[in-house]
Amino acid sequence: MPVSPSLQRPLSLPLIAAPMFLISGPELALACCKAGIVGSFPALNQRTSEGFEEWLVQMEHGLAEHQARYPDAPSVPYAVNLIVHKTNPRWQADLALCVKHQVPIIITSLGAASQVVEAVHGYGGLVFHDVTNQKHARKAADAGVDGIIAVAAGAGGHAGTINPFVLVHEIREVFDGTIILAGALSNGEDLLAAQAMGADLCYMGTRFINTTESLAEKAYQHMVIAAVSGDIMYTPAVSGIPASFMRQSLEAAGYPMDKLNQPGAVDYGEKLKPVTDEAKAWKTVWSAGQGVSQITDVVPVATLVERLSQQYRAAKDRLDTL
Ligand SMILES: Cc1cc2nc3c(=O)[nH]c(=O)nc-3n(C[C@H](O)[C@H](O)[C@H](O)COP(=O)(O)O)c2cc1C
The missing domain is CATH 3.20.20.70 (Aldolase class I)
Known part of the structure; x- marks a missing residue:
C-alpha cells in the first residue's frame, strides 16, 4: 500500500x-x-x-x-x-x-x-x-x-x-x-x-x-440525525458552486424545492441570490453528505473511533469466512 x-x-x-x-x-x-x-x-x-x-x-x-x-x-x-x-x-x-x-x-x-x-x-x-x-x-x-x-x-x-x-x-x-x-x-x-x-x-x-468535539450547533446535529440520503440536495443555489446541503436547511432558509432541481440558471429572487461570500452562505444553510442516513447519535470521537474499529474488524472476520 x-x-x-x-x-x-x-x-x-x-x-x-x-x-x-x-x-x-x-x-x-x-x-x-x-x-x-x-x-x-x-x-x-x-x-x-x-x-x-x-x-x-x-x-x-x-x-x-x-x-x-x-x-x-x-x-x-x-x-x-x-x-x-x-x-x-x-x-x-x-x-x-x-x-x-x-x-x-x-x-x-x-x-x-x-x-x-x-x-x-x-x-x-x-x-x-x-x-x-x-x-x-x-x-x-x-x-x-x-x-x-x-x-x-x-x-x-x-x-x-x-x-x-x-x-x-x-x-x-x-x-x-x-x-x-x-x-x-x-x-x-x-x-x-x-x-x-x-x-x-x-x-x-x-x-x-x-x-461532541465538533463546533456544529445542536440544531445542526439534530438535523443530521433526522435527515436521510434523499434529503441531500447537490445544488449551486447557495453559493454559486455546487455543494451538498440538507433539504430541511434549504427549506428553512426559504429555497423553493421545485426550482432547485431545474436545469440552468434559476432566479430565486433577491433574498435568495447566490451569496458570493461562502462563509455567510454556509452559516445559514447546512451542508452534509448522503451518509446522514447512517448517523443516529452524537458521540465523543473516542467512542466513534472505537465503534468504527469494531465494525472494521468484524467486517474483516466476516470476509475471512467467505
Ligand atoms: C459542513 C462541511 C464543511 C466542509 N468544509 C470543507 C472545507 O472547508 N474544506 C475542504 O477541503 N472540504 C470541506 N468539506 C468537505 C470534507 O472535507 C470532505 O471532503 C467531505 O465531508 C467527505 O464526504 P462526507 O461528508 O460524505 O464524509 C466540508 C464538508 C462538510 C460536510
Whole structure:
C-alpha cells in the first residue's frame, strides 16, 4: 500500500477526519489524533492568521501532553486544510505558519499545489490534494503531491459526481501515491470496502459533524440525525458552486424545492441570490453528505473511533469466512 510509513504506522484505522468549514477546530482534531486517526481543520476556521497560529500551538501542546502521558504510543499526525486560491488572500501567510510549525500534513483544495509541495516537502511534511475527477488528479500528480483525495458522489461539502468505484480506478491510472477515498463513508465496513476497491486511506466528514468535539450547533446535529440520503440536495443555489446541503436547511432558509432541481440558471429572487461570500452562505444553510442516513447519535470521537474499529474488524472476520 503506498502510504508513507510515518503516517501508516501510528494509525489505529486507515482514516482521516476531513476538514470542515465552521465545524472542525483543534478540539476535534486533537480528539481524533488521540484516538489514533488523523484529525484536521481548515485554516480559515480562524478569522485571522494570528488566530490560526494559536490553534497550531494548541495542537502542538495537546499532542506533546498526550505523548508525555503515553510515551509508548506513536504520535499521530494532524492535517491543516489550505484553500490555495486567489480569492483567499491569507493562503501564503497561512502556509508560512504551517512551515514554521511543521504541520505534518497539508490538505489543499483548488489552485496550484506545486508551491505548497515545495514548501511542505522542505520540512518533510506531506501534501494531499482533493479532486473530483481524473483531469485534476493528473494535475495534482504532476505537481508532486503525496496523496490524492478522491471526492466521490454523495460527499458532504463540494462533493463530486462520479461513482467511487470508477473514481478510485481512474485516479490510480494516473497516480501511484496514496489515494484517500471520500464520500458518504460512515461505518467501519465502509473503510474495508474502500481499501478493497484500491483506496489506501479513507476520509470522513459528515460522520464527524455529530461528535461532541465538533463546533456544529445542536440544531445542526439534530438535523443530521433526522435527515436521510434523499434529503441531500447537490445544488449551486447557495453559493454559486455546487455543494451538498440538507433539504430541511434549504427549506428553512426559504429555497423553493421545485426550482432547485431545474436545469440552468434559476432566479430565486433577491433574498435568495447566490451569496458570493461562502462563509455567510454556509452559516445559514447546512451542508452534509448522503451518509446522514447512517448517523443516529452524537458521540465523543473516542467512542466513534472505537465503534468504527469494531465494525472494521468484524467486517474483516466476516470476509475471512467467505
Ligand atoms: C459542513 C462541511 C464543511 C466542509 N468544509 C470543507 C472545507 O472547508 N474544506 C475542504 O477541503 N472540504 C470541506 N468539506 C468537505 C470534507 O472535507 C470532505 O471532503 C467531505 O465531508 C467527505 O464526504 P462526507 O461528508 O460524505 O464524509 C466540508 C464538508 C462538510 C460536510
